[in-house]
Amino acid sequence: MADKPTKGLADVVAASTALSDIDGKAGRLFYRGYDIHDLAGRTTFEETAHLLQHGKLPNREQLAAYGDELVRGRSLGNLVQANVAEIAEKQEPMEALRTLVSLASADDPDKDSNAADANLRKAARLTAQQPLLVARYHAARTGTEIPEPDPELSVAANFLLQITGRNPSPREVEIFDECLVLHADHTMNASTFAARVCAATLSDMHSAVVAAIGTLKGPLHGGANEQVMRTLESIDPAGVAQTVRDKLAAHEKIMGFGHRVYKVEDPRATHLRAMSRELGEASGDDTYYRMSKEMEEVVLAEKGLFPNVDFFAATVYHYLGIPTDLFTAVFSVSRMAGWTAHVIEQHADNRLIRPDSEYIGERDQKWTQIDER
Ligand SMILES: CC(=O)SCCNC(=O)CCNC(=O)[C@H](O)C(C)(C)COP(=O)(O)OP(=O)(O)OC[C@H]1O[C@@H](n2cnc3c(N)ncnc32)[C@H](O)[C@@H]1OP(=O)(O)O
Ligand SMILES: O=C([O-])CC(=O)C(=O)O
Numbered sequence: 001m002a003d004k005p006t007k008g009l010a011d012v013v014a015a016s017t018a019l020s021d022i023d024g025k026a027g028r029l030f031y032r033g034y035d036i037h038d039l040a041g042r043t044t045f046e047e048t049a050h051l052l053q054h055g056k057l058p059n060r061e062q063l064a065a066y067g068d069e070l071v072r073g074r075s076l077g078n079l080v081q082a083n084v085a086e087i088a089e090k091q092e093p094m095e096a097l098r099t100l101v102s103l104a105s106a107d108d109p110d111k112d113s114n115a116a117d118a119n120l121r122k123a124a125r126l127t128a129q130q131p132l133l134v135a136r137y138h139a140a141r142t143g144t145e146i147p148e149p150d151p152e153l154s155v156a157a158n159f160l161l162q163i164t165g166r167n168p169s170p171r172e173v174e175i176f177d178e179c180l181v182l183h184a185d186h187t188m189n190a191s192t193f194a195a196r197v198c199a200a201t202l203s204d205m206h207s208a209v210v211a212a213i214g215t216l217k218g219p220l221h222g223g224a225n226e227q228v229m230r231t232l233e234s235i236d237p238a239g240v241a242q243t244v245r246d247k248l249a250a251h252e253k254i255m256g257f258g259h260r261v262y263k264v265e266d267p268r269a270t271h272l273r274a275m276s277r278e279l280g281e282a283s284g285d286d287t288y289y290r291m292s293k294e295m296e297e298v299v300l301a302e303k304g305l306f307p308n309v310d311f312f313a314a315t316v317y318h319y320l321g322i323p324t325d326l327f328t329a330v331f332s333v334s335r336m337a338g339w340t341a342h343v344i345e346q347h348a349d350n351r352l353i354r355p356d357s358e359y360i361g362e363r364d365q366k367w368t369q370i371d372e373r
Pocket of ligand 2: 185186187188190221260261309
């Protein structure tokens with residue numbers, strides 16, 4: 001007979017990884033041994049994706065080669081182009097991305113191979129395509145043309161340009177780039193676990209990423225950043241504390257708070273809080289930042305919970321001019337670097353992931369004819 005399960009697999013070690021590490025009690029996060037506080041604001045998203053996928057921070061030559069690979073990867077296949085308009089009409093952003101990445105696999109020259117070199121090429125292509133898919137989807141639903149990706153611009157700069165239709169300021173690009181770095185990987189989070197379960201059947205990288213996108217979408221995971229903004233938009237700025245208390249009294253969850261692993265401040269929230277404040281002040285209306293600060297104080301006092309990565313990311317994206325319903329899609333643009341690196345790692349040392357379950361149903365049932373049931 002199987003043991004009792006740990007609900008939600010809390011504290012269960014499900015895989016070995018050299019990609020990221022968290023100390024939840026100390027509030028520390030490392031990508032391949034580098035402290036997130038050392039990477040954030042100093043390392044670009046491109047360098048971070050290289051670190052995760054190739055195992056080391058790139059030197060100038062390696063970064064140039066990887067950058068070229070990303071630039072070459074910034075194109076969408078025929079199936080995506082032919083279907084994006086109808087998809088944009090009928091599907092919400094995360095549903096659409098799930099579909100579009102699946103369609104993109106059809107045009108990937110390496111789709112049938114899980115070999116290490118093919119996986120590295122697919123990882124770069126998926127990382128290059130994801131921001132383009134979001135922008136193409138957004139353009140299709142708004143009936144606008146997106147500016148062609150500029151090979152001279154970074155992933156962050158191109159994305160902001162394509163989504164907002166205006167040239168972002170250098171500081172906005174720095175801030176958004178840092179957001180991408182902060183969201184790139186996070187040990188055995190739900191979407192990464194989903195990707196690894198899929199990859200462990202020796203399925204392909206695109207299938208694993210589609211599983212991950214569907215998993216990130218939920219409001220208990222990546223979907224929380226959109227819900228944070230919706231909460232802020234629905235609250236009277238003068239009634240923040242009371243609204244939070246009422247929600248807690250009604251046993252409602254406050255989106256953007258709590259974390260399975262961090263029991264102290266999420267180290268990424270420290271950076272995102274500062275960015276939200278800076279952008280709020282620069283915008284001339286920092287109401288949402290101030291409301292967020294008040295929510296943070298009340299939730300900590302009432303429940304002892306800290307904001308997670310999704311909480312201040314919401315207002316940062318808002319101040320950068322990103323539409324609220326694209327927030328989780330933005331998360332996927334960054335986490336693509338981590339998901340693909342985890343698939344590479346899983347395929348490199350694979351065993352089928354197949355845990356056990358505890359049976360809690362009826363036993364010794366007697367079968368009867370259909371007319372007798
Ligand atoms: C990128 C990311 O995925 S970060 C997480 C994004 N998700 C969110 O922000 C959604 C809100 N947060 C949550 O739902 C949870 O904190 C999770 C899903 C992140 C972690 O969940 P778990 O580790 O399973 O904790 P669980 O949901 O069991 O909560 C434990 C207790 O804290 C409470 N709690 C946890 N988070 C919250 C919250 N945001 N608001 C109010 N209460 C909360 C629970 O109600 C529960 O209380 P109880 O013991 O009195 O029943
Ligand atoms: O790790 C988790 O459970 C959730 C997650 O993806 C993150 O915090 O970035």
